Amino acid sequence: MEDLTSLKQEDNQEPEEAEQPWEEITAASSQDPVPGLPEPLESEQGPETGLQPGSSPPQSSQSRTSTPLNDLTGLGASSPPSFPQEPTSTPSTLALARQDLWSPWKSDKTTSVIPEARTAHSNHLEQSSDKGESAPHQKCQSEGNTFQQSQQTKHHLHEPKDASHNNSKLKELRLDIFQEEDSNSNYDLDHPEPGTSEVTPNMLEIAIQNAKAYLLKTSSKSGLNLYDHLSNMLTKILDERPENAVDIIENISQDVKMAHFSKKLDTLQNEYEMLPIYETAEKQKALFLQGNLEGADQELEDEILTDAHPIQRCRFWGKILGLEMNYIVAEVEFREGEDEEEMEEEDVTEERDNGDSEADEDDEDELPKSLYKAPQAIPKEESRTGANKYVYFVCNEPGGPWVKLPSVTPAQIVIARKIKKFFTGRLDTPIISYPPFPGNESNYLRAQIARISAGTHVSPLGFYQFGEEEGEEEEEVEGGRESFEENPDFEGIQVTDLVESLSNWVHHVQHILPQGRCNWFNPVQKNEEEEEEEDEEKEEEEKGEEPDYIGQEVGPPLLTPISEDLEIQNIPPWTTRLSSNLIPQYAIAVLRSNLWPGAYAFSNGKKFENFYIGWGHKYSPDSYTPPVPPPVYQEYPSGPEITEMDDPSVEEEQAFRAAQAAAELAAEENEETEEDEDEEDEYD
């Protein structure tokens, strides 16, 4: 309490002293314009810091009679215009008052604020953040007038700060502030209001802002900050107007804290449950009302999709399940002339790749030449052909936005064959795997969709037929039998026939070669055009691959019956079922893929459809094992020059020298120099 007593003295002094530094300060503060109210704040702050609990400054009579409420409001409403008039509050400034009140508690600025508060008042500064607090503080210090005050009040600042959780002290100090503020206000009324308002505001603002920032600091334990807590508490008090609020202030604070928590939970429970479900429901409702179509969401989604893009044909491809969210996939065929933007980008990147590989080789000329040549990047297929025949759009939920998947590159397909990763449901997830997948989840998704489509899209025999031009396939011609069209004469196949024999179904999507493309791309030709360095070995390798082209089980020819599909460990690749045993006359034939679990094709004889619902992975009876990284490449060919050998021991050296001497003698006699040279080489 010693501090308090000293403060008391100070308080007594303050009003008197305040006037003196007041003018000086006002003069000094004329530099920074500060919004009006921070200074009233500071006036409160000053007294706060300097006040003792229960002390009664000389001119506190006014404030004492008034309730803290009024003081608050008076303080809060201490917009300079109102201040000279009366400390009566205006409710509108209540909130401000509260804010302002608390900032001084936390501020490190000292009672030097008081004189500056006076300036603030006179300057008609508006209430604002703690900036004002700091401003006057600094000013005072610079002037040194209120230095003493600031010093002493500083001590007290620490105290209130530490006792910030101690509500009683806070309350008492607050009371004192009110009293002090009133006392100050009296003085303020007398003071002129010079045009120094422009000077003080700045530093005041800074002081206020600093104090406010401190108040807003969130506690690491509870996540609350004092600013909010105090304002909540005051709100509650003002709303409820309890008797003897000062006595029960700690309980009120505790109640506010508890209510703070439990209330949050309740609202979360109710609101949160509603939010996500309701949002999607509303979206879907809008879609439903929009279209006149009846039917599942899928169709409406597609309808919206078709509105947004110039789409020729759109089909529900299926659903791919993911860990966090699922993908609904639509297969789309654009009209002519669309979707050509991506082509140019690809070319640019390819050229860059070529440049890089060349640079690497130059660097290694001095070192042992690396015999490793990165496999050449195989260009992706044209859009609308081969694996990129269709464009795929995905959305996470019906009602969600449709996102277009990028075209697939052969490299992506090749690597997608080697990895097995579950989809998370977010398109931008990176795929971390070995071998490293070039792209993120959207690329991986597209690659899997391409593989699934190529492997499982089948149709009844005869539904599609080739176009009129049927030329013999030549291996080097890149356009194989690509085009097919619906057979207008298709009469349908009996459902039972469809079920019994797999040869009644044919693939209507091109198979993807090991290269990653549907149409064979011969890198050799491309090398001659674009690349400058090409090893003959590579050409030979590629030619060696060509026989594989012929050797595909599901041949490149389109419309191959699926009875020719490979089996996996004696399991037929397809399983057929009738949809119902009870009513065979209305049953439809269902074809289930054993290779891609989740791929279904069904037909009622005349119409058919394919779709996929699953995780997006191929079936393998064994668990997935990632491929082993290639062996470490040998840096140097081992040879006698770099092979390590033990240094010869002393005896060996002496024996060698003796032998050498003997040899020299022999050589001199025989004049055979060649042996000497050999020995010297060995010696080295």
Added chain:
Amino acid sequence: MDAESLLLSLELASGSGQGLSPDRRASLLTSLMLVKRDYRYDRVLFWGRILGLVADYYIAQGLSEDQLAPRKTLYSLNCMEWSLLPPATDEMMVQTSVVKGRFTGDPSHEYEHTELQKVNDGEKVFEEEVVVQIKEETRLVSIIDQIDKAVSVIPRGALFKTPFGPVHVNRTFEGLSLSQAKKLSSYFHFREPVELKNKTLLEKADLDPSLDFLDSLEHDIPKVEP
């Protein structure tokens, strides 16, 4: 899925692509009712379907009054006629772990597996290739048992344990709240608890013995964020 709420549960599960055609659902409803009456089960659950090459197995399980007691498993090929399966034993597990690939759909089908076995012929010990026949029924039983042990999950509060031992369905269970439903700790394995004894005394003190008597999903490997 409980036989009584079968249709609803089937609808909820159809998001992953597995569903039943209407005629199967209808036949399931009636046949499960008959099973419950004939075998005097307290609850009959439709366990699911195992896909085979030629035919699919439809599996149902019957529970007696004590929910944790070993369950009886039945299978059917046409959702009408159900046959009881023998209970699973450890030997079956070992035996069938070597069989890979899909089910054929023919319960009498036998898988052949060649093993090198040491045969003691008097004093000689030599290895012979023995062809072991494994029946598909056995494989079915052990697979169902493995799946149950691994992924049969029940929310906390759905069952409670009486002081006498038997476990009953909690009729006052209304479901988990949203915040609870997001935590892995509110789900238990529906099987004999294995890890409960390993918990520290401190953890045990927090448990409610009538509700927390099963293994929680929290400590399963691999760790997954809900």
